[in-house]
Amino acid sequence: MSPRAACRLATLGFNNVYDYVAGKADWLARGLPREGEKTAERRAFDLVVDDVVRCGLADRVSEICEQVAASRYGYAFVVSPAGILLGRLRRSALETGGDATAEQLMEAGPSTIRADAALETLAHRMRTKPLTALPVTTPEGELLGVVRRDDIESEPAPRAS
Amino acid sequence: MSYTPITYPRLCELLDADTQLVEVLPQAEYTEEHLPGAINIPLKTLNAQSTALLDRNRAVVVYCFDGL
Numbered sequence: 001m002s003p004r005a006a007c008r009l010a011t012l013g014f015n016n017v018y019d020y021v022a023g024k025a026d027w028l029a030r031g032l033p034r035e036g037e038k039t040a041e042r043r044a045f046d047l048v049v050d051d052v053v054r055c056g057l058a059d060r061v062s063e064i065c066e067q068v069a070a071s072r073y074g075y076a077f078v079v080s081p082a083g084i085l086l087g088r089l090r091r092s093a094l095e096t097g098g099d100a101t102a103e104q105l106m107e108a109g110p111s112t113i114r115a116d117a118a119l120e121t122l123a124h125r126m127r128t129k130p131l132t133a134l135p136v137t138t139p140e141g142e143l144l145g146v147v148r149r150d151d152i153e154s155e156p157a158p159r160a161s
Numbered sequence: 162m163s164y165t166p167i168t169y170p171r172l173c174e175l176l177d178a179d180t181q182l183v184e185v186l187p188q189a190e191y192t193e194e195h196l197p198g199a200i201n202i203p204l205k206t207l208n209a210q211s212t213a214l215l216d217r218n219r220a221v222v223v224y225c226f227d228g229l
Contacts, residue, residue, distance in 0.1 A: 001204055001225035005185035006164035008207050009221060018166035020224040024184070026198055027224075030169070032171050036194040139169075 022139070029139050031115030044122060045115035048136050050145035054079050057086065060106060061097030068094055074140060077135065078106045079141055085112060085135060085143040112137045115144060123152045172222060180220040196224070 006019035020026075028034060031045030053067045053076035068076050068091055076094070087106030088150040097105050112135045113122065122134065126149040133146040167175070177184070182199040184191050191201035202211050203226075217219055 002185055002223050003164075003166070003229055005183070005202075005207055005223045005225070006166075008165050008204075010211065012207075012212055014212070014215070014217060014221055016220040018171070018175060018180075018220060018222045019164055019168045019228075020169075020222050021166045021228040022168060023224040023227045024186070024194070024196065025227040026169060028194070033197050034194050035197050035199075036192060038193045062176050082191065128187055 026139055028116035029114040031136075031138075031144060042119050043115065044113055044117040044119065044136050044147045045144070047119070047147050047155070048115065048145040049075045049148065049151070052077055052133075052135075052146050054083075054143070055089070055102050056081070057101065057103040057106075059102045061094050061100050061102065064089060064102060065091075065094040065097070068080065072144075073133065076102075077110075078102045079143055083143055084141045085137055108137060112141075113147070114139070119126070119152050119155060122147060123149070126152070167222070175220055175222055178220070180222050181215055183215070183221060183223045184225070185223050186225050190226070199224075 002019045002021065002023060006017050009017045053064065053071050054074050055064045055076050057078060057132050064076050074091040076089045077085055078089060079085055087108045088110040089102055093105045095119055115136050131149060133148045135146050136144045138144060182196055184195050184199045184201050185204045187203050188201055
């Protein structure tokens with residue numbers, strides 16, 4: 001729709017027209033501010049916490065293990081220098097990893113959610129799997145943090161309209 | 162008569178430069194949720210009259226839900 005709108009504006013004599021092709025879906029998936037009647041609706045970005053251990057591909061398991069042991073999660077996320085989520089390192093792998101690198105032991109391509117995911121949908125998904133937390137990424141795969149099931153379940157129920 | 166497709170990084174630059182932002186989805190969708198500062202001119206109503214409120218000396222960025 002927006003390419004047609006941009007073209008129409010050009011035909012109307014506007015000389016400096018741009019089309020944000022990825023549109024509102026892209027903006028919302030980044031967890032960016034929004035306006036409108038639905039802004040009160042709680043979404044993943046309202047509950048994102050960024051306290052998961054992060055490491056790089058070349059980091060040694062022996063160093064990561066201590067950080068994971070001190071965190072409330074049983075894993076670390078492996079990210080690129082730009083923060084793109086590459087993999088997950090579970091505590092069980094870390095404990096037997098010796099002097100390996102994160103790249104050697106990580107599980108590649110963990111499932112992620114977008115920042116605008118509805119909390120109700122996430123709660124259902126986490127109960128079904130079951131999962132205690134899900135990583136949240138931008139459309140480019142940059143890790144924003146995680147949403148915890150405990151945090152979702154402690155949210156007040158939405159009011160009936 | 163042309164326009165430039167952009168991605169998020171370029172959008173940020175344009176918004177910093179006081180660009181006009183136009184959501185071209187129907188009014189109901191705009192009312193539910195839109196980007197901060199955006200105005201609504203639905204595609205079906207896009208004409209000389211409805212765009213008269215836009216400043217022709219400033220850049221205009223249009224968007225819909227996902228470009229389709």
